[in-house]
Amino acid sequence: MADDPVLAADDRAALMRRIRRLERDSRHKLNNLEFHRRRRAQLQQAVSDCLTCSICFDKFNIEESSPRALQCGHVVCLNCVRRLLEMKRRQHRLIYGGPLTGLPLVFLQCPTCNKDEIIFENQTEHSVQFHHPMLNVVIKFAGRPYLDDIEHPDWNRANVSDGNERAEELQLVIIALEQKINAMDEAEQREIQLHNDIDENAKPIKECARCQNQYHQAPRVLKCNHLLCSPCVNNSFASFNANEVAYALCPTCRQRNYYYQTDMRGTPFFQFIDASQLQ
Ligand SMILES: [Zn+2]
Ligand SMILES: [Zn+2]
Numbered sequence: 001m002a003d004d005p006v007l008a009a010d011d012r013a014a015l016m017r018r019i020r021r022l023e024r025d026s027r028h029k030l031n032n033l034e035f036h037r038r039r040r041a042q043l044q045q046a047v048s049d050c051l052t053c054s055i056c057f058d059k060f061n062i063e064e065s066s067p068r069a070l071q072c073g074h075v076v077c078l079n080c081v082r083r084l085l086e087m088k089r090r091q092h093r094l095i096y097g098g099p100l101t102g103l104p105l106v107f108l109q110c111p112t113c114n115k116d117e118i119i120f121e122n123q124t125e126h127s128v129q130f131h132h133p134m135l136n137v138v139i140k141f142a143g144r145p146y147l148d149d150i151e152h153p154d155w156n157r158a159n160v161s162d163g164n165e166r167a168e169e170l171q172l173v174i175i176a177l178e179q180k181i182n183a184m185d186e187a188e189q190r191e192i193q194l195h196n197d198i199d200e201n202a203k204p205i206k207e208c209a210r211c212q213n214q215y216h217q218a219p220r221v222l223k224c225n226h227l228l229c230s231p232c233v234n235n236s237f238a239s240f241n242a243n244e245v246a247y248a249l250c251p252t253c254r255q256r257n258y259y260y261q262t263d264m265r266g267t268p269f270f271q272f273i274d275a276s277q278l279q
């Protein structure tokens with residue numbers, strides 16, 4: 001068995017320089033990857049929180065837990081509307097000794113802000129309409145893995161050599177480092193792609209359809225049930241006189257939403273993705 005060829009000091013120094021450079025690249029890559037991973041996870045969390053019923057904490061879906069818009073701007077799932085309605089009707093029957101045939105209305109109270117929502121006695125929970133921007137997002141995420149986490153291997157394994165390796169061993173260290181950097185590159189691309197997919201799908205609750213700015217404060221729900229950011233709402237009314245009936249043009253359905261100047265000009269919508277919370 002032949003001995004290893006003696007590794008000349010110069011050759012060894014050259015290999016070690018290459019290893020150190022690759023180690024630096026690899027640390028740099030890892031930082032980038034971590035940045036993109038945090039950014040993706042943060043957006044994923046924000047979307048996931050947004051798509052959760054604030055009463056029962058179930059995830060919204062397109063069936064029994066579909067997102068429903070109360071008139072106050074809060075969103076609850078269909079199941080919760082039904083439960084609230086049943087509870088309210090039971091209370092009324094206890095108080096009045098029968099169904100409210102004499103009274104046409106039930107006041108459903110928003111559990112978050114206590115604002116009353118009027119429901120007629122012959123109406124069911126389905127009369128509380130879908131929250132369309134939210135429903136759009138739910139449909140886009142339904143059955144997709146976008147909200148699952150990505151598992152990464154442990155990239156921190158040390159490749160540092162102890163100074164006594166043979167040339168072949170140093171070459172192997174170099175190959176391992178290069179493979180690690182390539183794998184981190186691919187992982188970073190996957191993170192960026194996933195972030196972009198989530199971002200695109202979350203648009204209806206993340207950015208204004210007119211100015212394309214991300215929401216930094218609660219957008220407004222117009223009468224057509226679409227959203228418009230507060231600056232765009234204010235711009236819409238800027239050219240009208242104080243005593244006029246004015247409208248905001250919905251960028252999504254093109255409907256003119258008329259408001260008196262004294263109106264609130266759309267209800268604030270509380271369940272949105274706040275850009276200031278994101279990286
Ligand atoms: Zn619910
Ligand atoms: Zn409310």
Ligand SMILES: [Zn+2]
Pocket residue numbers: 208209210211212213228229230231232233
């Ligand atoms: Zn806007």
Ligand SMILES: [Zn+2]
Pocket residue numbers: 222224225226250251252253254255
């Ligand atoms: Zn609209």
